Amino acid sequence: MAAVPETVAKMKAAGLDVRIQAGAGLGAFLPDEVYAEKGATVVPDATSALDGANVVLKVQPPSLEEVAAMSSGSALISFLPPSTSMPVVQALAERGVTAFSLELVPRTSRAQAMDALSSQALVAGYRCVLLAAQRLPKFLPMFVTAAGTVPPAKVLVLGTGVAGLQAIATARRLGAVVEAYDVRAAAKDEVQSLGATFIELPLETQEGAGGYAKEQSEDFLRRQRELLGQRVAVADIVITTAAIPGRRAPVLVTEEMVAGMRPGSVIVDLAAESGGNCPLSRPGEDVMHGGVIIHGVRNVPSTLPLNASQLLARNISTLLLLMVKDGQFVPDFADDIVAGCCLTHDGQVVHPVARDLLEKGVPA
Numbered sequence: 131m132a133a134v135p136e137t138v139a140k141m142k143a144a145g146l147d148v149r150i151q152a153g154a155g156l157g158a159f160l161p162d163e164v165y166a167e168k169g170a171t172v173v174p175d176a177t178s179a180l181d182g183a184n185v186v187l188k189v190q191p192p193s194l195e196e197v198a199a200m201s202s203g204s205a206l207i208s209f210l211p212p213s214t215s216m217p218v219v220q221a222l223a224e225r226g227v228t229a230f231s232l233e234l235v236p237r238t239s240r241a242q243a244m245d246a247l248s249s250q251a252l253v254a255g256y257r258c259v260l261l262a263a264q265r266l267p268k269f270l271p272m273f274v275t276a277a278g279t280v281p282p283a284k285v286l287v288l289g290t291g292v293a294g295l296q297a298i299a300t301a302r303r304l305g306a307v308v309e310a311y312d313v314r315a316a317a318k319d320e321v322q323s324l325g326a327t328f329i330e331l332p333l334e335t336q337e338g339a340g341g342y343a344k345e346q347s348e349d350f351l352r353r354q355r356e357l358l359g360q361r362v363a364v365a366d367i368v369i370t371t372a373a374i375p376g377r378r379a380p381v382l383v384t385e386e387m388v389a390g391m392r393p394g395s396v397i398v399d400l401a402a403e404s405g406g407n408c409p410l411s412r413p414g415e416d417v418m419h420g421g422v423i424i425h426g427v428r429n430v431p432s433t434l435p436l437n438a439s440q441l442l443a444r445n446i447s448t449l450l451l452l453m454v455k456d457g458q459f460v461p462d463f464a465d466d467i468v469a470g471c472c473l474t475h476d477g478q479v480v481h482p483v484a485r486d487l488l489e490k491g492v493p494a
Contacts, residue, residue: 134440232471290311311329370408384408403427
């Protein structure tokens with residue numbers, strides 16, 4: 131949910147009227163009554179919620195039909211990745227909607243409370259280890275029994291942002307032996323602080339702006355895959371988390387590398403929805419390839435809906451209230467956070483990443 135009762139109360143206190151679509155919170159165990167108690171008006175359907183709204187708060191990008199139902203001059207705050215949502219982005223611009231993408235919120239100290247990518251990555255990193263453990267045909271921890279010793283499972287985490295670090299911590303709590311790799315040299319201390327082994331490769335560091343890994347060249351990725359192949363081959367679980375906001379995910383685990391893994395091994399690809407760190411991944415599906423299970427995670431925060439909603443709603447309300455003054459929505463485009471996550475405004479696609487995709491001919 132893009133709003134929970136706690137954030138409805140904050141929006142009401144800021145002088146805003148809040149509508150909630152009936153039943154929208156049921157999947158997160160938030161019935162209509164708890165929203166009404168905080169002052170929200172519960173309306174019967176999405177059409178009623180969109181009708182005349184000055185600002186629309188959503189989790190996923192709107193459909194083209196929902197865009198058509200939005201008022202010209204209104205605003206949208208939601209997840210809206212330019213790399214996979216250009217038809218919607220263009221429709222929003224043509225409709226005259228000012229759209230703000232949660233993926234594009236700057237990664238700065240001031241914007242931390244609005245960083246939905248990090249809050250949802252926390253959920254995803256925890257959950258992906260449980261998804262892998264469900265599919266692995268062996269224990270994660272070591273057991274010493276009268277029937278012999280069962281060795282611990284070996285987990286390899288590729289990419290140690292928020293999701294990767296939480297995956298490491300969760301796998302360690304479950305008793306696995308964990309290795310991790312990241313293109314950013316600064317990740318080493320964080321990995322080791324969680325009790326995992328950091329894999330060091332003879333490659334140049336790839337630190338990008340705002341703490342993200344920068345987009346790598348194909349030559350770098352080729353050399354990286356060659357060096358990582360041996361570590362992938364001995365892992366029972368490989369969790370891939372490498373993604374660059376607004377860009378296609380880099381390939382880290384090739385089909386050849388999968389062929390070198392033991393039958394019964396598991397890959398959980400957190401980047402499946404943005405192209406996949408493994409080309410065999412299919413969003414939302416389990417793919418069996420040579421006895422290896424490749425699980426393409428899709429919308430994993432929704433599998434922990436209550437906590438995911440609480441965190442996301444706080445991110446969204448903090449961003450929204452940054453642009454509210456005296457009960458009116460008045461975004462200040464001189465603010466680096468507001469400008470940094472704005473995709474469309476005044477009938478134009480304004481964000482440089484989205485404009486670049488348009489220039490490259492991303493299909494609309």
